[in-house]
Amino acid sequence: MDGSKVMVLPEGFRKLEPARRRNLLHEILFGESAAKGTTHEDFLSTGRDESLIELASLMVESSIGYAPIPLGIAHGFLIDGIHHEFPMATEEPSVIAAASYAARIIAKCGGFITSATDPVMVSQIFLEAVDEGGIARIRASVQLIMQEVQPFLGSLPARGGGFREMAVARLPETGLVRVDLLVDVRDAMGANILNSVAEGICPLIESISGGRRLMCILSNAATERRGRAGCVIPFDTLERISGSGFTGAEIARRISLATDLANEDPSRAVTHNKGVMNGISALALATFNDCRSIEAAAHAWAARSGSYRSLTSWKVDGRTLVGELELPLSFGAVGGAAAFHPASRLALRMLGNPGAMELARMAAALGLAQNFAALLALVTGGIQRGHMRYHAPRIAYQAGARGAEIESIASAMTALRNFSHSEAEILLANLRAGLALE
Numbered sequence: 001m002d003g004s005k006v007m008v009l010p011e012g013f014r015k016l017e018p019a020r021r022r023n024l025l026h027e028i029l030f031g032e033s034a035a036k037g038t039t040h041e042d043f044l045s046t047g048r049d050e051s052l053i054e055l056a057s058l059m060v061e062s063s064i065g066y067a068p069i070p071l072g073i074a075h076g077f078l079i080d081g082i083h084h085e086f087p088m089a090t091e092e093p094s095v096i097a098a099a100s101y102a103a104r105i106i107a108k109c110g111g112f113i114t115s116a117t118d119p120v121m122v123s124q125i126f127l128e129a130v131d132e133g134g135i136a137r138i139r140a141s142v143q144l145i146m147q148e149v150q151p152f153l154g155s156l157p158a159r160g161g162g163f164r165e166m167a168v169a170r171l172p173e174t175g176l177v178r179v180d181l182l183v184d185v186r187d188a189m190g191a192n193i194l195n196s197v198a199e200g201i202c203p204l205i206e207s208i209s210g211g212r213r214l215m216c217i218l219s220n221a222a223t224e225r226r227g228r229a230g231c232v233i234p235f236d237t238l239e240r241i242s243g244s245g246f247t248g249a250e251i252a253r254r255i256s257l258a259t260d261l262a263n264e265d266p267s268r269a270v271t272h273n274k275g276v277m278n279g280i281s282a283l284a285l286a287t288f289n290d291c292r293s294i295e296a297a298a299h300a301w302a303a304r305s306g307s308y309r310s311l312t313s314w315k316v317d318g319r320t321l322v323g324e325l326e327l328p329l330s331f332g333a334v335g336g337a338a339a340f341h342p343a344s345r346l347a348l349r350m351l352g353n354p355g356a357m358e359l360a361r362m363a364a365a366l367g368l369a370q371n372f373a374a375l376l377a378l379v380t381g382g383i384q385r386g387h388m389r390y391h392a393p394r395i396a397y398q399a400g401a402r403g404a405e406i407e408s409i410a411s412a413m414t415a416l417r418n419f420s421h422s423e424a425e426i427l428l429a430n431l432r433a434g435l436a437l438e
């Protein structure tokens with residue numbers, strides 16, 4: 001690493017006003033204050049909208065603007081008989097196209113059937129120095145704990161949520177005692193609420209048990225809060241859409257075998273599940289949900305048997321391929337940044353302002369669609385042909401193409417099946433010289 005190129009910010013940068021932080025950063029990076037001179041094109045990408053810059057400074061420390069991740073819409077989902085379009089925020093070129101492609105196919109086969117469990121999250125208190133008598137006393141005090149936890153639950157009981165149950169266990173390796181408080185968080189993701197619950201009730205549990213708190217925090221595992229989606233695709237449909245020369249039965253067999261492969265081989269399962277999360281994470285980001293929590297929970301769920309396996313299941317049933325996906329989905333429709341930021345509010349409006357359980361059902365359908373599109377491509381023509389078609393415009397852009405040039409260069413690269421940067425530069429030079437591209 002070349003130390004002379006590494007950016008060094010002055011002490012106290014984070015305490016400056018947002019506008020001052022931006023000007024100073026521009027000066028450090030480009031040698032001139034943005035306030036005085038022309039703002040560099042790359043820098044403009046972090047904020048042209050003053051109100052969003054201000055909002056960013058309310059949301060994160062030391063903010064310098066916002067990251068303009070592309071936002072698109074995946075079309076044509078039919079979920080439990082209702083038509084849906086999904087806002088998705090992602091940097092990967094083929095993700096939205098793949099989701100829409102799969103959605104259209106599955107809609108013609110009757111669409112997705114979905115369901116969700118109640119939005120129950122787990123608030124955890126970890127205690128040291130609790131003997132067996134202490135564990136017994138905590139268990140015997142559940143009624144008191146339930147009563148004393150009420151003030152920390154805010155409006156949840158009035159909304160139909162609130163405390164559900166308690167579980168106490170000793171962890172075998174550390175000897176720590178874990179107290180789980182299960183709380184129905186309704187339409188919230190629930191992290192802040194549950195952290196307040198754990199911290200608020202901890203002194204009482206310490207005094208009952210005689211133990212000492214190590215930490216209080218929610219569990220992001222969200223195993224109680226799952227979304228599920230299923231679909232059925234007839235062999236005839238598979239044969240018609242693929243154009244690969246495989247019969248529908250063979251495509252179904254190959255997709256089913258691909259799931260068996262992911263179940264057998266964790267190195268393949270990681271990529272398989274990454275494809276599922278392409279859709280779910282993009283929806284989480286578009287709605288300003290906690291993507292890290294949703295992703296961590298999904299991968300932990302995939303490993304719940306002790307081995308990391310496929311999140312989806314694809315099985316042949318008669319002359320159909322049956323797909324299923326079930327996983328923890330702690331989407332919030334209120335609270336945190338969801339429905340707070342205007343971009344999140346817009347995304348939720350596109351979705352019809354769903355509740356958290358509806359969002360979980362939608363996310364499960366989206367994840368299953370994304371997985372179907374990836375597997376169909378992988379076991380028939382291969383994934384790269386379609387992927388590079390969507391990647392080509394960005395190579396053209398990187399080579400310097402702008403406006404209508406981008407599509408011309410991308411089409412020529414696709415026709416030539418050459419997606420190298422140098423080829424894009426040659427094509428661009430030819431285009432600008434008025435020469436034929438192919």
Ligand code: NAD
Nearest residue numbers: 155185186187188189190191192193290293334335336337
């Ligand atoms: P929050 O603190 O904003 O609480 C939700 C609020 O929404 C509550 O005040 C509740 O009364 C209100 N509300 C209104 N209508 C509701 C309804 N129908 N159902 C439920 N509540 C309703 O948000 P939160 O969901 O507790 O926490 C989410 C945030 O916490 C996210 O931004 C996340 O990034 C952050 N966070 C995450 C972690 C983590 O480990 N994942 C840790 C800390 C914080």
